[in-house]
Amino acid sequence: MGKREIVTEQPRYIKLNERDNVAIVVNDFGLPAGSRFACGLELRAFVPQGHKTALVDIAEGAPILRYGEVIGYAASPILAGDWVDEARIQMPDAPALDTLEIATAVPEPLPPLEGYTFEGYRNPDGSVGTKNILGISTSVQCVKGTLEYAIKRIRNELLPKYPNVHDVVPVTHAYGCGVAISAPDAVVPIRTLQNIALNPNFGGEVMVVGLGCEKLAPERLVPEGLGDAIVRMQDEAFDGFGAIVDRIVTMADTRLAVLNRRRRESCPASDLVIGLQCGGSDAFSGVTANPAVGFAADLLVRAGATVMFSEVTEVRDAIQLLTRRAVNEDVGRALIREMAWYDSYLARGGADRSANTTPGNKKGGLANIVEKSLGSIVKSGSSPIAGVLAPGEKARQKGMLFAATPASDFICGTLQLASGMTLQVFTTGRGTPYGLAAAPVIKVATRSELARRWKDLIDFDAGRIATGEMTIEEAGWELFRLILDVASGRTKVWADHWGIHNDLTLFNPAPVT
Numbered sequence: 407m408g409k410r411e412i413v414t415e416q417p418r419y420i421k422l423n424e425r426d427n428v429a430i431v432v433n434d435f436g437l438p439a440g441s442r443f444a445c446g447l448e449l450r451a452f453v454p455q456g457h458k459t460a461l462v463d464i465a466e467g468a469p470i471l472r473y474g475e476v477i478g479y480a481a482s483p484i485l486a487g488d489w490v491d492e493a494r495i496q497m498p499d500a501p502a503l504d505t506l507e508i509a510t511a512v513p514e515p516l517p518p519l520e521g522y523t524f525e526g527y528r529n530p531d532g533s534v535g536t537k538n539i540l541g542i543s544t545s546v547q548c549v550k551g552t553l554e555y556a557i558k559r560i561r562n563e564l565l566p567k568y569p570n571v572h573d574v575v576p577v578t579h580a581y582g583c584g585v586a587i588s589a590p591d592a593v594v595p596i597r598t599l600q601n602i603a604l605n606p607n608f609g610g611e612v613m614v615v616g617l618g619c620e621k622l623a624p625e626r627l628v629p630e631g632l633g634d635a636i637v638r639m640q641d642e643a644f645d646g647f648g649a650i651v652d653r654i655v656t657m658a659d660t661r662l663a664v665l666n667r668r669r670r671e672s673c674p675a676s677d678l679v680i681g682l683q684c685g686g687s688d689a690f691s692g693v694t695a696n697p698a699v700g701f702a703a704d705l706l707v708r709a710g711a712t713v714m715f716s717e718v719t720e721v722r723d724a725i726q727l728l729t730r731r732a733v734n735e736d737v738g739r740a741l742i743r744e745m746a747w748y749d750s751y752l753a754r755g756g757a758d759r760s761a762n763t764t765p766g767n768k769k770g771g772l773a774n775i776v777e778k779s780l781g782s783i784v785k786s787g788s789s790p791i792a793g794v795l796a797p798g799e800k801a802r803q804k805g806m807l808f809a810a811t812p813a814s815d816f817i818c819g820t821l822q823l824a825s826g827m828t829l830q831v832f833t834t835g836r837g838t839p840y841g842l843a844a845a846p847v848i849k850v851a852t853r854s855e856l857a858r859r860w861k862d863l864i865d866f867d868a869g870r871i872a873t874g875e876m877t878i879e880e881a882g883w884e885l886f887r888l889i890l891d892v893a894s895g896r897t898k899v900w901a902d903h904w905g906i907h908n909d910l911t912l913f914n915p916a917p918v919t
Contacts, residue, residue, distance in 0.1 A: 416444070417431075417433060417437050417441040417442065417443050417444075417449075418431075418432040418433060418443070419431055419432060419443060419447075419459065420432055420693055420872065421461065422472060422473050422474070422692075422693065423471070423472075423473055423474030424474075425471050425474040426461070426471045426472050426473070426474060427460065427461050427462050427464055427469075427470065427471050428458040428459065428460055428461060428470055428471065428472055428490050429458065429459060429461055430456050430457060430458055430459075430689045430690070430693070430771055431453045431454070431455055431456065431457060431459060432455070432872050432873075433455060434455055434853075434855045435454075435455055435855075436452060436453055436454040436455045436457070437449055437452070437453055438452050439451050439452055447459075447461065447486060447487055448487050449487050449489075450485060450486075450487040450488050450489075451487075451488060451489045452489065453489045454769075454771070455771075455853075455855075456688050456689035456690055456770050456771030456835070456853075457489060457490075457491065457689065457771040458472070458489070458490040458491075458689070458771065458773070459487060459488065459489060459490060460484045460485065460486050460487065460488045460490050461486060462486050463483070463484070463485050463486050464480045464483070464484040464490075465480065465483060466480050466481070466482050466483050467479055467480060468480050470484075470490065470495055472777060472780065473692065473780040473781070475724070475776075475780055476498055476776075477495065477498075477773065477774065477776045477777040477780065478495035478496050478497050478498055478773065478774060478776060478777075479495070479496045479498065480494065480495070480496075481493070481494050481495060481496050482494065490773075491773070492768055492773045492774065495773045495774060497760060497774045497775070497776060498776060500722055500723055500749075500759060501722075501723065501725055501726045503725070503742050503745055503746055503749075506725065506726055506729045506738070506742060507726070507729060507730050508729045508730070508732055508735050508738030508739065508742075509729075509730070509732045509733065509734055509735055509737070509738050510730050511730040511731060512730075512731060512732070512733055512790050513731060513788050513789060513790050515789075515790070516704060516707070516708050516788075516789070517708065518708055518709075518710070519675075519705055519708035519709040520709070522674070522675040522709050522890065523672050523673060523674055523675060523890075524536075524672075524673055524675060524677075524678065524890045524893040524894045525670040525671065525672060525673070525893075525894035525895060525896075526670060526671070526673040526677060526678075526828075526893060526894070527606075527607075527609065527668045527669075527670060527671075528671055528673060528677075529606055529609055529610050530610055531610065533606035533677075533679075533826070534606055534673045534677035534678070534828070535605075535606040535607040535608070535609060535828055536606075536607060536678075536828045536829050536845065536846060536892070536893040536894075536895075537572050537573075537607040537828075537844070537845065537846065538570060538571055538572050538607070538609060538665055538668050539571070539572050539573050539574070539575050539607050539608055539609070539665075539843075539844060540560075540571060540573075540574040540575070540608065540609075540611060540613070540658060540661055540662055540665055541574075541575050541577050541602070541603065541605065541607075541608035541611075541613075541844065542557070542574065542575070542576055542577065542613045542614070542615060542654075542658065543577040543599060543602070543603045543612070543613065543614045543615070543627055544576070544577060544578050544579065544582070544614065544615050544616070545582050545599075545614055545615070545616035545617070545620055545622050545623065545624040545626075545627055546581070546582030546583050546616060546617050546620035546621075546622060547578070547579060547580045547581060547582055547583070548582075548583065548617045548620070549615050549616060549617050549639055550576070550578040552615065552639060552647075552650065552651070552654075553576050553578060553615045553654065554576055554578070555651060556615075556651045556654040556655055556658075557574055557576055559651065559655050560574050560654075560655055560658050560662075561573075561574060563655070564655065564658060564659055564662055565662070567662075567666075568662045568663065568665070568666035569666070570665070570666045570667075570668060570669070571662055571665045571666055573843065574658065574662070575608075575843045575844055577599070577602055577603065577844075577910060578909070578910070579595075579599070579910060579911070579912045580912070581595050581599075581622065581912050581914060582620045582621065582622040583617075583619075583620040583621050583622070584621075584918060584919055585621060585622075585914065585916060585917070585918050585919060586916050586917040586918070586919050587621040587622060589916040589917055590916070591914075591915040591916035592914075592916040594796075594797045594798055594912075594913055594914065594915060594916070595798070595912040595913065595914045595916070596622065596626060597797075597798040597799065597824070598797070598798035598820065598821060598824040598912055598913065599622075599627050599824075599912070600626065600627055600824075601798060601799075601800045601824035601825065601826070602820070602823050602824045602844075602910070603627055603628070604629075604800075605823055605824075605826060605827075605828070605844060605845075606679070606826065606828050607828050607844055607845055608844070609664070609665050609668055611661040611664055611665055612627075612628050612629065612632055612635050613635050613637075613657060613658065613661060614627045614628055614635060614636045614637070615636075615637045615639070615654060616636060616637070616638050616639070617638065617639050617640055618638040618639060618640030618641065619640060624636045624638065635657075637650070637653050637654050637657060670894070670895060674709070674710065675706065675709035675710065675711055675890065676709055676710030676711055676804065677711070678706065678709075678711040678712065678828065678829065678889070678893060679711070679712045679714075679801060679825075679826045679827050679828050679829075680703070680706055680711060680712070680713045680714070680827065680828075680829055680830070680831060680889065681714050681715075681716070681809070681819070681822035681823075681825075681827035681829070681830040681831070681845075682699055682703060682713065682714065682715040682716070682785045682786070682830070682831050682833075683715075683716060683717065683815065683818050683819065683822070683830060683831070683832050683833070684696070684717065684720065684782055684785070684832070684833050684834070685815040685832055685833070685834050685838050685840055686764075686766055686767075686770075686834040686835055686836030686837060686838045687720075687767055687770065687772060687778055687781065687782065687833070687834070687835050687836075687852075688766075688767065688769075688770025688771055688772060688835025688836060688852055688853070689770055689771030689772055689777075689781070689835070690770075690771075690835050690852035690853050690869070690872060691772075691778075691781045691782070691784075691833055691835050691852050692780060692781020692782070692784045693781070693852070693871070693872060694852045694853070694868040694869055694870075694871040694872050694881075695785075695833035695834075695835070695850045695851065695852040695868040696781055696782065696784040696785040696833055696852075697784050697785075697871070697878045697881075697882075698850065698866075698868045698871065698878055698881035698882050698885055699784075699785040699787075699831055699833055699850060699868075699882075699885065700784050700785050700786060700787035700788070700882070701787065701878055701879060701881070701882025701883075701885075701886075702787075702831070702882045702883075702885040702886040702889065703715075703785065703786065703787040703789070703806065704787040704788055704789050704882075705882065705883070705886045706886065706889070707787070707789040707804075707805055707806050710804055711804065712801050712803070712804050712805065712807065712826070713787075713789075713805070713806050713807065714795065714801060714806075714807045714808070714809040714822060714825060714827065715783075715785055715786045715806070715807075715808060715809070716808070716809045716810065716811040716818050716821070716822060717782065717811060717812070717813040717818055718744060718745065718748040718810055718811065718812065718813070719748065719752075719759045719762040719775065719779075719812070719813045720762065720775070720778060720779050720782040720783075720813050721745075721779055721782060721783050721808070722745055722748070722749075722759050722775075722779060723759065723775055723776040723778075723779035723780070724776075724779040724780050724782070724783045725741065725742070725745055727783060728741055728783060728786070728791055728808070729741050729742065731789075731790055731791045732790070732791045733790040733791060733792050733793075733805075737791055737792065737793060737794055740793075740794035741791065741794055741808060743794075744794060744796070744808070744810040747810075748810070748812075751915055759775050760774065760775055762775050762778070762813055763775050763778055766836040767836075769836070770835045770836055785831075785833065786806060786808075787806065789805065789806040790805070790806065791806055791807070791808055792804070792805030792806055792807060793805065793807045793808075794807065794808045794809075794810065795807055795808070795809040795810060795825055796810055797809075797810050797811055797821050797913055798821050798824040798825070798913070799824075799825060800824070800825055800826055801825045801826045809821065809822060809825050811913070812913055814911065815832075815838070815840050815908070816840075816908050816909065816910070816911035817911045817912070817913045819840075819842050819847075819908070819910075820910040820911050820912060820913070821913060823842065823844055823845060823910070827845060828845055828893070829845055829846050829847075829848070829889065829892060829893050830842065830845055830846070830847045830848070831847075831848045831850060831885070831889065832847050832848065832849050832850065833849075833850045833851075833852060833868070834849060834850070834851060834852065834856075834864075835851070835852035835853060835856070836856075837851070837856050837859075837860050837863070837864075839863055839901065839904075839906045840901070840906075840908055841899070841901025841902065841904075841906040841907045841908060842901075842907060842908065843907035844910075846892050846893075846898075846899045846901075846902055847899055847901050848865045848866060848885075848888060848889065848892055848899055849863065849864050849865050849866070849899070849900065849901070850864075850865065850866045850867075850868050850885070851864040851866070851867050851868060851869055852868055852869060853869040853872070854867055854869030854870060854872070854873055855869070856869070857869055862900055862903075862904075863900050863901075863904075864900070865888070865899050865900055866884075866885055866888060868881055868885075
């Protein structure tokens with residue numbers, strides 16, 4: 407498809423599927439009552455940008471269709487041109503997990519995409535980083551302040567000596583003691599910390615600061631044979647706080663010297679491990695940003711890369727579309743397993759999937775979690791689902807993977823880092839300054855108005871799809887090339903430019919004692 411002429415003042419809506427009986431308003435800031443579309447439909451009330459209007463009369467109890475799927479049922483009669491807001495939609499039940507089709511519509515693999523490379527940091531284990539960082543882990547929350555104090559010294563005194571090292575990052579968290587360390591679900595936070603320490607962007611130089619009396623023994627966070635990678639504050643050899651900090655700084659100095667010898671080298675795109683995530687979604691997420699990301703994700707898969715999408719509650723109501731794409735029955739069953747586990751987890755807390763949708767989501771036009779899920783899964787593209795990762799599990803295969811995580815931006819990012827992610831693509835409709843110190847985050851806006859207003863926070867404007875300035879394919883290719891540039895260090899994302907980095911947040915479903 408070629409580029410289309412832009413007529414910004416004309417009332418416009420987007421209908422995604424021929425079956426749909428609602429569409430979303432495109433125009434910035436919405437349209438007033440009386441606005442008439444080219445098809446002759448006239449709005450009966452003001453409809454904000456991204457919100458739905460009925461294309462035909464919809465009877466009470468009749469299905470409301472978007473993406474060609476039922477997003478709910480009319481709570482009362484709806485007339486053509488009405489604003490179809492959240493209050494007018496009754497949410498349907500979630501798809502039953504025991505009747506899902508599995509591997510019945512596995513996409514044919516797309517032709518390989520060869521010759522694309524990036525400049526990365528190859529590690530002794532064969533993995534490739536996009537950054538060159540010293541990560542210092544902690545085994546318990548008690549030592550957080552001490553490590554942060556030591557890192558101030560490391561940055562001031564040591565980093566100037568090692569110009570090839572980008573930063574030193576504290577892997578701090580609120581875990582390690584006062585918890586049921588042997589409970590079955592404790593495997594999640596422990597596995598997460600173990601695997602984050604081995605993230606390719608940390609170059610294999612593991613280092614842990616512990617207290618000495620915590621339940622999570624520091625030895626559990628380092629590979630076998632690296633006992634000298636641990637600083638225990640309660641070690642009787644230390645005479646005062648200054649001696650403890652000196653030891654942390656000295657240990658960091660040795661590792662920084664090793665990391666400083668790393669150099670970027672040309673690596674095939676197949677060495678990339680890319681995470682995909684939504685945050686502050688709106689009704690345009692499934693129209694612009696997520697389709698562009700999905701197209702770029704297909705390109706990455708064709709190039710042999712590892713790509714992961716996540717957020718269980720934001721795929722749960724569209725899981726029937728994913729199990730059909732599972733490459734085999736085992737993968738389909740694994741998808742169902744993660745959905746069932748999270749259903750049970752929410753039920754234990756007295757919550758359900760409807761608690762996911764935020765006030766910002768609703769203000770952006772998303773009526774409920776069903777509509778949100780249908781837009782969310784679009785970023786997984788059209789490739790077969792090749793594998794499923796439990797929370798914090800390390801990715802060990804190529805292709806499109808589902809990495810099970812909560813939908814929280816911060817927990818999802820932390821778990822994707824544990825799975826080996828070295829660069830994240832993050833779509834947003836409402837806007838967020840979110841960033842990760844351990845990996846670059848490319849923020850993709852769903853709307854051009856947001857991209858213009860946050861010109862120094864947003865890295866890619868997918869809203870150009872809605873305005874007709876580019877097609878999904880054109881945006882996908884542009885984003886694919888941006889991913890290679892950011893991974894190579896040729897382009898710096900805005901979050902890294904400003905140093906905006908969120909704390910890591912562990913997912914701990916086990917009891918706290």
